[in-house]
Amino acid sequence: MDPIFLKPYDPKAHEDTIYKRWEESGFFNPDNLPPLKKRKKREPYSIVLPPPNVTGTLHMGHAAMLAIQDILIRFNRMRGKKTLWLPGVDHAAIATQSKVESDIYKKEKKTRHDLGREVFLKRVEEFAKESHDTIVNQIKKMGSSVDWSREAFTLDEVRTKAVYTAFKQMYEDGLIYRSARVCNWDPKGQTTVSDDETEREEREAMLYTFRYDKDFPIAISTTRPETKLGDTGVAVHPSDTRYAKYVGKTFDASFMGEKLSIKVVADKEVDMEFGTGAVGVTPAHSFTDWDIATRHDLPLKQVINEYAQMTAGNDSVKGKKVKVARNIIVEELRKAGLIEKEEKVMQSVLIAERTGGVIEPLPKLQWWIDTEKEFKLKHSRINGIKSGSTVTLKRLMKHVVEKGHISILPERFTKIYYHWIDNLRPWCISRQIWYGHRIPIWYHEPRCVPIPGREEEVSECEMTVLSETQPKCAHCNAIYIQDTDTLDTWFSSGLWTFSTLGWPEKTNDLKTYHPTDVLETGYDILFFWVARMILMSGYLLGDIPFRTVYLHGLVRDEKGRKMSKSLGNIIDPLDMIEKYGGDATRLSLIIGAAAGNDLRLSEEKIRGYKHFVNKLWNIARFILENYNEDALDARFNDTDQKFMDKEVQTAVERVTKNIESFRLDLAADEVYHFVWDKFAAVEIEFTKSALKNPGTKDWARKSAQRKLYDTLVVSLKLLHPFMPFVTETIWSYLPQKEKTLLMVEEWPA
């Protein structure tokens, strides 16, 4: 026995060495896996790693994700699958840009505009590079058996090509279009954001009931009087008799120095019970009102700019921030005696989740994806949808889940998924930031000046061109200018399952590993990401991106609170690995964590599993201490033979079954108790007397030794997906004839 076993297990002494040995073996890459003993062909099994954002470091949530996926991967690799786990990172456009912006501002008091697009982007790239290296190190520390040779980045060359190809196809199919409509404008981040990047916050607000001026026949209610400068209509319910006589008429009014022309319209969306039953319609600054205005053909009048300042009204409000303007207006209305009622109400305010800025709905020219437009799906491998059939993105997204081609675990999220699709509005994909994939559209402005005698050519000359590289006008030689916006980061993430495998090229990887088997991620990005992958894969490949979606919960602190810097309750995975080892950290994130349930984590829990790791170490020590080489040839005596067989068999069956059904928590718990309560507490204790007793016959001793050894081998295999480091370490000290790696050993059956 190696003297190393005389001391308690020290993860730090082994983990990095073991990881290096795995890497050097090349077995993380499925192409290098050794042939199976029974000459069976390896079936592919693949997972793509949800790419962590290059915004900084990994947290416990990432650690949980890595642990879960590594268990699935190692389990399947041991079962003889051609197993690919493809890693990568996400450029995370807005998140990364705002992080770097604020860092630069703190240090140098400069904005991105001071630096300019090119210099600023260089700074972001430097930051992303650094972040990337940190993340890679952390992924390794967790023992993740990812194939580094296939590592991808959402912003690298291959992925950029994929983004361009996807954009082009959607643009040509008319699914991507440019249009001016009210969108979520974040005045703090100075960009639009999609509906999913906003959240609601309950706030107390004042609801004012007033008239634009004393001659206006109808009183309206609002919490935002300042937007009323942009009103072009008043809407009432069609069956509201109080206002029926006004419907269809237009009234002029003067409000805060602004001349208003208000048309009264009847719309069934209006709630007769609320306020006065009449709504001032502000098409430019409210989503609801935009819709009403569209239905009744009311004009659009913008009165607030990108900085949330008033652009209309008299000098007392013009140029003021909306909040300030609101107070001034209310004060004025009070003085004029126009306010009929003021009441406190609870209101949910839309917030940009990245910056915390209050969303200002503004009409802007943006790029959108239409999820309801019909198109022809050229090639389909989806059961129930024929190639060439007419579908919409929404229908495609729903179909694959409804028909069970994709199953979502836990199942309850399926309903949530449908609900999200049903309420999906056009997806705004353009962002007014610099970091990300620039929109591959070029504009020819001003338009060619007609050359006398050659006027016809000008009509051929396009103003808007889709191109990867800078085009030039064939007629006037003018250089086209590229759209300054970048794409929503989730556009490229949506392509992740196949862009990572080389799409749009028809690669072997794509053929072999797509659709992937499992998509494992947090339930908080079901809409952001999972749904978008289903959309993109369905549309571009006519296929599903994965067969199973496994959603894990959030990792919280021991009191159930979210881990956050401000609460100071963050448990850093690297600290825990340093103190208790990667194996203990992994176990603490698996046991007690069922799919979709949040997990409460405490340092104590991690320490508890460190004890288990050491227990296993000592089991190995005992067995190796009492072991002779020739025991391997021993014939079993009947008692030894039968003693543990049933227990081992049961453990193998249960662990296997539980991993297969994604109950990793139960599988880990099962093997934990098998090893501690059955193997250590019963078998070893029972065998001890035979080994220690000087009267024991030689063959009986050998038989006992052999049996213990065999049980240890099975235990190591069963434990390996959950605690790869210590099991591989012990494996390396076993007296094997050929030195092999446990990670590619065959799973017991």
Add this chain to the structure above:
RNA sequence: GGGCGCUUAGCUCAGUUGGUAGAGCAAUUCGUUUACACCGAAAAGGUCGGGGGUUCAAGUCCCUCAGCGCCCACCA
């Protein structure tokens, strides 16, 4: 406003097709010439949130109430 989840031992959670409750951690007592004190042994701890129903039998199925949490939503 709509939808979903949770409520089981002090804490964190299991409990698969219904058959009078389990684990880890913590706490208690005892035990270190023993593979392991990062250990072992023992004992303790629950009217399974309340109420009602179905059933021979309910933590498990149904109804209802309460508390907590989450998601979605253009009532200004």
